[in-house]
Amino acid sequence: MVLVIAEHQKGKFKKATFETITYGAKTAELLNTTCTALVLGQAEGIDNLGTYGASKVMQVNSDHLTSFDSQVYAATIANAAKELGAKVVVINHSTTGKSLLGRLAVRLEAGSVSGVNSLPSLDEGFKVNKNVFSGKAVATFEIKSDVKVLSLMGNSIPPEEMGAAVGVEALNVEVPTPKVKVLEVKTVDGIVPLPEAELVVSAGRGMKDPGNWGIIDELAGVLGATTACSRPVADAGWRPHHEHVGQTGVAILPNLYIAAGISGAIQHLAGVNRSKVIVVINKDPEAPFFKAADYGVVGDLFEVVPKLTEAIKAFKAS
Amino acid sequence: MKLLVCVSKTPDTTAKIAFTNGNTEFDSAGVQYIMNPYDEWYALVRALELKEAAGGTVTIINVGTSDNDTVIRKGLAIGADEAVRIDADPKSAYFVAKQIAAYAIDKSFDIVFTGKETIDFNGSEVGSMIAEALDLPFISYATNLEMDGSSAKISRDIEGGTEVAQIDGAFVLSASKGLAEQRIPNMKGIMMAKRKPLNVIPPVDVAEHAVVVNYELPPAKQSVKLIDPDNMTELVRLLHEEAKVI
Ligand SMILES: Cc1cc2nc3c(=O)[nH]c(=O)nc-3n(C[C@H](O)[C@H](O)[C@H](O)COP(=O)(O)OP(=O)(O)OC[C@H]3O[C@@H](n4cnc5c(N)ncnc54)[C@H](O)[C@@H]3O)c2cc1C
Ligand SMILES: Nc1ncnc2c1ncn2[C@@H]1O[C@H](COP(=O)(O)O)[C@@H](O)[C@H]1O
Numbered sequence: 368m369v370l371v372i373a374e375h376q377k378g379k380f381k382k383a384t385f386e387t388i389t390y391g392a393k394t395a396e397l398l399n400t401t402c403t404a405l406v407l408g409q410a411e412g413i414d415n416l417g418t419y420g421a422s423k424v425m426q427v428n429s430d431h432l433t434s435f436d437s438q439v440y441a442a443t444i445a446n447a448a449k450e451l452g453a454k455v456v457v458i459n460h461s462t463t464g465k466s467l468l469g470r471l472a473v474r475l476e477a478g479s480v481s482g483v484n485s486l487p488s489l490d491e492g493f494k495v496n497k498n499v500f501s502g503k504a505v506a507t508f509e510i511k512s513d514v515k516v517l518s519l520m521g522n523s524i525p526p527e528e529m530g531a532a533v534g535v536e537a538l539n540v541e542v543p544t545p546k547v548k549v550l551e552v553k554t555v556d557g558i559v560p561l562p563e564a565e566l567v568v569s570a571g572r573g574m575k576d577p578g579n580w581g582i583i584d585e586l587a588g589v590l591g592a593t594t595a596c597s598r599p600v601a602d603a604g605w606r607p608h609h610e611h612v613g614q615t616g617v618a619i620l621p622n623l624y625i626a627a628g629i630s631g632a633i634q635h636l637a638g639v640n641r642s643k644v645i646v647v648i649n650k651d652p653e654a655p656f657f658k659a660a661d662y663g664v665v666g667d668l669f670e671v672v673p674k675l676t677e678a679i680k681a682f683k684a685s
Numbered sequence: 686m687k688l689l690v691c692v693s694k695t696p697d698t699t700a701k702i703a704f705t706n707g708n709t710e711f712d713s714a715g716v717q718y719i720m721n722p723y724d725e726w727y728a729l730v731r732a733l734e735l736k737e738a739a740g741g742t743v744t745i746i747n748v749g750t751s752d753n754d755t756v757i758r759k760g761l762a763i764g765a766d767e768a769v770r771i772d773a774d775p776k777s778a779y780f781v782a783k784q785i786a787a788y789a790i791d792k793s794f795d796i797v798f799t800g801k802e803t804i805d806f807n808g809s810e811v812g813s814m815i816a817e818a819l820d821l822p823f824i825s826y827a828t829n830l831e832m833d834g835s836s837a838k839i840s841r842d843i844e845g846g847t848e849v850a851q852i853d854g855a856f857v858l859s860a861s862k863g864l865a866e867q868r869i870p871n872m873k874g875i876m877m878a879k880r881k882p883l884n885v886i887p888p889v890d891v892a893e894h895a896v897v898v899n900y901e902l903p904p905a906k907q908s909v910k911l912i913d914p915d916n917m918t919e920l921v922r923l924l925h926e927e928a929k930v931i
């Protein structure tokens with residue numbers, strides 16, 4: 368059986384979770400087995416999870432699951448995996464998933480691969496791919512243990528409505544008492560966080576001054592995109608540090624990455640070169656970023672960006 | 686406070702990525718190695734700051750062969766008191782974590798620091814594995830850590846925001862940007878590092894459950910399509926009709 372952990376934030380399931388369920392269901396098909404989704408704690412829309420391919424949906428409820436403690440969550444998932452006889456456990460490659468994957472590997476004495484981006488190949492052993500060297504290469508891992516745990520990189524496979532809604536079953540497993548006391552959770556509502564964003568508009572030192580960001584916010588606004596930035600801009604405090612993408616910032620793989628006034632240094636590319644389509648706006652035709660771009664505009668961003676915003680507005684209106 | 690910082694060695698951020706032996710091994714020819722930035726800039730420096738404020742020791746630990754000694758000495762030059770190297774060629778996160786846990790299990794460290802990920806394998810796994818093997822709480826992607834006696838208040842990155850948590854007692858954390866500011870070793874530090882202990886210990890037996898069997902470089906990008914800066918309507922058309930991303 369393939370067990371998928373259906374992660375939710377503040378009781379809501381996000382696209383990444385539907386992707387993971389679809390991934391779990393497809394992996395189960397390959398292995399000739401079934402896929403079960405597991406929900407920890409209370410969430411809305413649990414009935415829906417079957418639609419994405421889970422043939423069974425189970426829920427563990429406990430007061431100990433209302434805030435996140437990786438030790439408690441991992442123990443609960445491992446207890447469930449053992450109880451249900453799971454052979455493969457899949458979670459989102461999110462901050463939550465990353466805190467759990469290693470713990471699950473140790474608890475279940477399982478081989479683990481984090482951030483996989485492809486369905487397993489079963490030709491010779493159980494093999495999965497993941498990006499390594501900050502997106503500069505792909506590695507194929509073979510997992511040899513009986514039980515396997517994987518975290519799925521967001522935006523690697525599209526969620527598919529491949530099943531039907533199923534009822535929720537309660538699962539009784541031991542849930543330990545948390546040692547971590549969560550004092551505060553601050554999230555910005557209404558903005559898709561960078562690792563999940565499909566459209567990203569990013570800007571760098573070419574912006575000259577933090578006061579000039581209005582044109583970037585406007586472009587992102589009409590596109591419904593999330594904003595990002597290069598490292599020096601975050602280091603200088605022009606932009607919040609969670610917007611910093613690259614080797615030492617967030618690694619992203621959106622469908623569209625628009626970069627304005629960013630030179631395309633190797634450490635910047637490391638975090639964004641897996642974007643499906645890259646648009647570069649730079650006044651320097653020699654900027655290295657053009658080599659990694661699909662579409663390039665050689666010009667002054669202060670003129671080009673507002674024109675692009677207008678063109679998108681016109682496109683959306685048509 | 687007794688602090689343990691896990692440090693790894695990675696290719697320099699500008700290193701050319703290539704593979705040898707039928708694409709089964711990283712080609713290290715001509716590659717410069719550095720201490721993994723998250724380990725050096727954030728984990729190690731925050732550990733040193735805590736020691737400077739409250740006293741104690743900072744031990745750095747690495748799983749690797751003697752090739753890693755230069756990187757380990759750099760950690761000592763930045764200010765760690767002593768170093769331990771577990772003498773083995775690490776093949777997986779599981780192997781590394783089990784080695785470090787076997788060393789740490791009877792030494793009652795107050796905090797075990799790791800970086801949020803290594804910039805070569807981008808695993809983000811070792812910290813969480815050590816925590817489980819030591820049966821300790823784990824906070825990933827920590828951006829701030831304040832101690833109040835034996836109680837820690839930690840902020841960490843979560844999707845689209847921050848979470849603040851409190852832990853009383855020992856724990857493991859992985860360090861992200863914001864936890865501290867990079868320190869450059871000075872001449873005195875470099876001289877002192879030569880006399881600080883670097884203990885080499887043998888590995889324990891650990892099964893390798895997940896190993897790399899093959900590497901591949903991504904296909905080369907098609908050359909860029911340039912668009913007239915005065916014709917953004919054309920760019921929008923291409924993004925819609927050709928690239929199908931909007
Ligand atoms: C260990 C290490 C890790 C690093 N990690 C990261 C990382 O994670 N992320 C990251 O981004 N960087 C990282 N860097 C820094 C990286 O090397 C570059 O210095 C940085 O990406 C440059 O930022 P930038 O492109 O915004 O600025 P610049 O390199 O200064 O580029 C500005 C660009 O704007 C263009 N420009 C200027 N004015 C205009 C205009 N009016 N219209 C159009 N274009 C204009 C210029 O032609 C230029 O190409 C790292 C460096 C090191 C050493
Ligand atoms: N060989 C190693 N020796 C010591 N610590 C390591 C080693 N490999 C990884 N680590 C630590 O684990 C962190 C996360 O690594 P990873 O899980 O490989 O991304 C690193 O930032 C280091 O702190």
